[in-house]
Amino acid sequence: MSPDHAIGKSLPRLEGWEKVTGQCRFTDDLSMPGMLYAGVLRSTVPHAELLALETEAACRLPGVVAVLTARDVPGHNAVGIIVRDEPVLVEDKIRRVGDPLALVAAESKKAVAEALAAIKVSLRELPAVFSPREAMAPGAPLLRGKTNLLLHRKIRKGNVEEALARAHVVVENTYTTPFVEHAALEPEASLALREGNSITVWTSTQNPHFDRGEIASVLGLEQNRVRVVQQATGGGFGGKLDISTQCHAALLAWHTGRPVKLVYSREESFIASGKRHPYTIKYLSAANREGKLLGIKVEILADTGAYASYGPGVLTRAAVHATGPYYVPHVHVDAYAVYTNNPYCGAMRGFGVPQVGFAHEIQMDILAEKLGLDAWEIRSKNFLQPGMETATNQLLRQSVGIGETLRRVKAEVTETAI
Amino acid sequence: MKKRGWGLGCMWYGIGNTGLANPSGAFIDLLNDGTVILLTGCADIGQGSSTVLAQIAAEVLGVEPGKVRVIAGDTGVTPEGGATSASRQTYISGMAVKAAAQQAQQPLLRKAAQLLGVPKEELVCRDYKIFPFFDPQRSVPLQEMIRQCRRAGEMTLGHGWFNPFTTGLDEETGRGSPYATYAYATQWAEVEVDTETGEVTVLRLIAAHDVGKAINPMAVEGQIEGGCAMGLGYALMEELIVEDGVILNAGFAHYLIPTMEDLPEIRAIIVEEAEETGPFGAKGVGEPPLIPTAPAIINAVSNALGVRFFSLPLTPEKILAALAKKEGQQGRREAT
Structure with a gap:
């Protein structure tokens, strides 16, 4: 490519200089005249009926400007990208440790901490459930509605029983993966400013236009009254796709008429934010004597925690990708996302695929071992190519580079072998 | 004893939201000094999308990427770009930017076509010049064409x-075409396992990724x-301990993530199987790199030790327990 082309060039970041010299301003670097600091009172129990919040003492503390509860939400008291099932401030039911109960805005961080400590919470604890298998059993404590099952996604292609009958080798294992924290360098942060009947929120986010819609809904405003400005963002990895500080800062700014900044500590970021879903995966693979995959049967059980967040999307993606980058004629996948009283799980880099990727790749190595093949050979016999159909019967026409990546890695290994 | 092994991990990853419409829009304003303002809803969260989108606009308009000022993720001025997720922004916002830039340059192409006496479809914009594809010497300056547009009362705007x-x-049945395109990858890991302590050292990672086209190879x-670093953490370290709904390790003192000390040499290999619907053939690469890393590492540990593992993260405790179990079994076999 000739030098005057702009693409295919390893250019440094446009904003790189500002970032490495510390001139780039993240949300917590912003401040405004008259700005208040904010904090969130959170639940310390996983499942309870919220009976009352006594806020008078907190309100009377010096420096405290506002203490807000669910009553103070002018619009819709719920957020969520797929299902709006997460209260902005809990009205009646606590579903996880970390649920937001009340907000404080004050002249100093110290006053915020004192006010949070002065709010009295009365609640009645409810039996809780912490495992998706138990949450699906009859008689399990319910987080909402009539079932804890959020999603059951099915992929059906061919006839797996037939594949099993013809298989030379069948491998079945159960895989488990943990809750994972995004651990972005910059914790969640927002600064909100009300001007008349409009509001502007500067925030650390992966999805400013979604934030705009949620803030508008919570404040009961039309969307063009809300401006969300994505400030320089110190990583997200999926953890800044959900609403965190945006609506809380906006609510406080709306009520006080003053700029309000809300920034999570690292600990609050851990407690309040979504996680990578832990999976239990039962994975059965069947192959013929030559090492061609004939079928897979997979059950994915995911703990989606207390709120839906991106859970349905994560589990759907996991189901669609369960074969790995291989042609499999017979596929039977069931993926379940189940509510529990654990921290909620949502999007995290890979969106449910790293979990199934772990399972299908260990399966491939075990199949290879049983068939007397090596790790390269079994993959080379099965990778997807143009003209093949995926597990969802999608015909792949072009740009299918899995074979080439395998060849390039093998060449690199061979060249650099000592 | 220290034992070495190697392992493979492969993956595929659909670009964009699963089976859903997920459009992105962009605005371009080509100013009369040849600089560009690009308005995009795409949030750059540190991954470099603003730089990549500037490169796409610059390629279309024939200007330096550094002269494209990107204003991103401001709902007051930018159109919606959808979430920075699903490895979708280079592909989807990239196409939006390409279309906006092409629209902004239409008045210039019409003017240049008149001057040069060739159909505008045969013109190329590069290095601040507009010229027929078959005769780069016969060019008109880009800025001059913009100024002529302005004098004639024409704006150079695009969406x-x-x-x-x-x-x-x-x-x-799940039947459907949930994604317009997929990224693919293979990773290879070499590890050394200390059988006394259970510690795994990743010695080398080789990661080949089919990204369609690398708009910015360094990015x-x-x-x-x-992604490899994050995948290494997923394989060997990271686990949020939750008991009765309470996170017991809510901080970096007890929740371990990899540091530079833990990272091996990573050999990144870019594979370009052009995607015909993407900007200049590009697909995406945001999430794919962490997906095959954990299985490659776990398979490498199994290759070193002759024991299989089914649970992440693979901590030293799990390795020592598995080795003790294996020795116990071997001991029993030898005794009988």
Whole structure:
């Protein structure tokens, strides 16, 4: 490519200089005249009926400007990208440790901490459930509605029983993966400013236009009254796709008429934010004597925690990708996302695929071992190519580079072998 | 004893939201000094999308990428770009930017076509010049064409949007085309395992990723290296301990993530199987790099020790327990 082309060039970041010299301003670097600091009172129990919040003492503390509860939400008291099932401030039911109960805005961080400590919470604890298998059993404590099952996604292609009958080798294992924290360098942060009947929120986010819609809904405003400005963002990895500080800062700014900044500590970021879903995966693979995959049967059980967040999307993606980058004629996948009283799980880099990727790749190595093949050979016999159909019967026409990546890695290994 | 082994991990990853419309839009304003303002809803969260989108606009308009000022993720002025997720922004916002830039340059092409006496479809914009593709010497300056447009009362503005072709999934069978395109990858890991302590040292990672086209190869390598680091953490370290709904390790003192000390040499290999619906053939690379890393590492540990593992993260405790169990079994076999 000739030098005057702009693409295919390893250019440094446009904003790189500002970032490495510390001139780039993240949300917590912003401040405004008259700005208040904010904090969130959170639940310390996983499942309870919220009976009352006594806020008078907190309100009377010096420096405290506002203490807000669910009553103070002018619009819709719920957020969520797929299902709006997460209260902005809990009205009646606590579903996880970390649920937001009340907000404080004050002249100093110290006053915020004192006010949070002065709010009295009365609640009645409810039996809780912490495992998706138990949450699906009859008689399990319910987080909402009539079932804890959020999603059951099915992929059906061919006839797996037939594949099993013809298989030379069948491998079945159960895989488990943990809750994972995004651990972005910059914790969640927002600064909100009300001007008349409009509001502007500067925030650390992966999805400013979604934030705009949620803030508008919570404040009961039309969307063009809300401006969300994505400030320089110190990583997200999926953890800044959900609403965190945006609506809380906006609510406080709306009520006080003053700029309000809300920034999570690292600990609050851990407690309040979504996680990578832990999976239990039962994975059965069947192959013929030559090492061609004939079928897979997979059950994915995911703990989606207390709120839906991106859970349905994560589990759907996991189901669609369960074969790995291989042609499999017979596929039977069931993926379940189940509510529990654990921290909620949502999007995290890979969106449910790293979990199934772990399972299908260990399966491939075990199949290879049983068939007397090596790790390269079994993959080379099965990778997807143009003209093949995926597990969802999608015909792949072009740009299918899995074979080439395998060849390039093998060449690199061979060249650099000592 | 220290034992070495190697392992493979492969992956595929659909670009964009699963079976859903997920469009992105962009606005372009080509100023009369040849600089560009690009308005995009795409949030750059440190991955480098603003730089990549500037490169796409610059390629279309024939200007330096450094002269494209990107204003991103401000709902007061930018159109919606959708979430920075699903490895979708280079592909989807990239196409939106390309379309917006092409629209902004139409008045210039019409003017240049008149001056040069060739159809505008035969013109190329590069290095601040507009010329027929068959005769680069016969060129007109870009800035002059912009000024002529302004004098004639014509603005050089563009808007564009793109939505990848997808279909929803059938409720009962999952049948459908959930993504317009997929990224693919293979990673290889070499490890050393200390059988006394259970510690795993990753010695080397080789990661080949089919990204369609690398708009910015250094940025792609950055994503690959960062993904490998995150995947290494997923394989060996990271676990949020939750008991009765309470997180017991809510902080970096007890929740371990990899540091530079833990990272091996990472050899990133860019594979370019051009995607015909993407900007200049590009697909995406944001999430894919961490997906194959954990299985490659776990398979490498199994290769070193002759024991299989089914649970992440693979901590030293799990390795020592598995080795003790294996020795116990061997001991029993030898005794009988």
